[in-house]
Amino acid sequence: RKEVEQDPGPFNVPEGATVAFNCTYSNSASQSFFWYRQDCRKEPKLLMSVYSSGNEDGRFTAQLNRASQYISLLIRDSKLSDSATYLCVAPSRGRRALTFGSGTRLQVQP
Amino acid sequence: EAQVTQNPRYLITVTGKKLTVTCSQNMNHEYMSWYRQDPGLGLRQIYYSMNVEVTDKGDVPEGYKVSRKEKRNFPLILESPSPNQTSLYFCASSSTGFSNQPQHFGDGTRLSIL
Numbered sequence: 535r536k537e538v539e540q541d542p543g544p545f546n547v548p549e550g551a552t553v554a555f556n557c558t559y560s561n562s563a564s565q566s567f568f569w570y571r572q573d574c575r576k577e578p579k580l581l582m583s584v585y586s587s588g589n590e591d592g593r594f595t596a597q598l599n600r601a602s603q604y605i606s607l608l609i610r611d612s613k614l615s616d617s618a619t620y621l622c623v624a625p626s627r628g629r630r631a632l633t634f635g636s637g638t639r640l641q642v643q644p
Numbered sequence: 645e646a647q648v649t650q651n652p653r654y655l656i657t658v659t660g661k662k663l664t665v666t667c668s669q670n671m672n673h674e675y676m677s678w679y680r681q682d683p684g685l686g687l688r689q690i691y692y693s694m695n696v697e698v699t700d701k702g703d704v705p706e707g708y709k710v711s712r713k714e715k716r717n718f719p720l721i722l723e724s725p726s727p728n729q730t731s732l733y734f735c736a737s738s739s740t741g742f743s744n745q746p747q748h749f750g751d752g753t754r755l756s757i758l
Contacts, residue, residue, distance in 0.1 A: 542684075564743070565743065565744065566743050566744035568746050575732070575752070575754075576751075576752070577734060577749035577750060577751050577752050578687070578734070578749050579749070580746045580747075580748075583744075583746065621686070621687070625743035626689075626743075629692075629700065629702075630675070630692070630694060630700075630741035630742070630743070631677065631689055631692055631702060631741075632743065632747060633689075634679075634686055634687040635686060636684065636685065636686035637686060
């Protein structure tokens with residue numbers, strides 16, 4: 535089983551829609567998680583950290599479900615500029631590193 | 645400005661010709677890492693370094709070398725590049741190697757090995 539798994543998408547949504555992505559992780563000892571955003575052929579950029587209590591930043595909300603070992607990202611009122619690939623990140627098993635999921639592609643359409 | 649700088653941004657070269665991709669960070673970060681990104685495979689870690697003179701293998705270290713002689717620099721060396729090392733490479737750093745620290749990425753280096 536992969537350490538971090540994501541649905542690759544693409545998720546095609548109209549502007550203004552609400553969209554949610556899930557990501558599952560295998561390392562039950564993981565404490566910290568992140569969502570990164572990556573535009574085509576550009577570097578990944580930190581979108582938000584994911585805390586046990588959840589985290590909200592404007593239109594973006596991240597949640598952690600430890601029992602089922604998944605994290606989620608909710609984007610409200612989607613903008614065209616939200617079109618990107620969203621990478622889920624969890625601590626690696628057995629070494630001081632982060633494991634990145636393969637990403638979920640979001641395409642927001644006018 | 646806090647940043648991670650990689651050079652070159654683009655390189656086309658031939659099989660067997662040694663090359664080095666440099667990475668430098670100005671944030672006094674202890675932890676640095678190299679990744680390669682390939683379609684459908686996501687970001688895979690090549691090597692990482694917890695601090696000066698401390699390096700460890702990631703998921704896909706074969707065919708690569710690294711060194712960490714200074715805190716700010718973490719070069720990636722391909723002694724004898726092969727076509728299967730054609731990829732998009734990213735260097736990243738974080739303040740420490742603890743898993744609650746996010747990583748900051750350089751702009752990427754696109755390598756083509758013919």
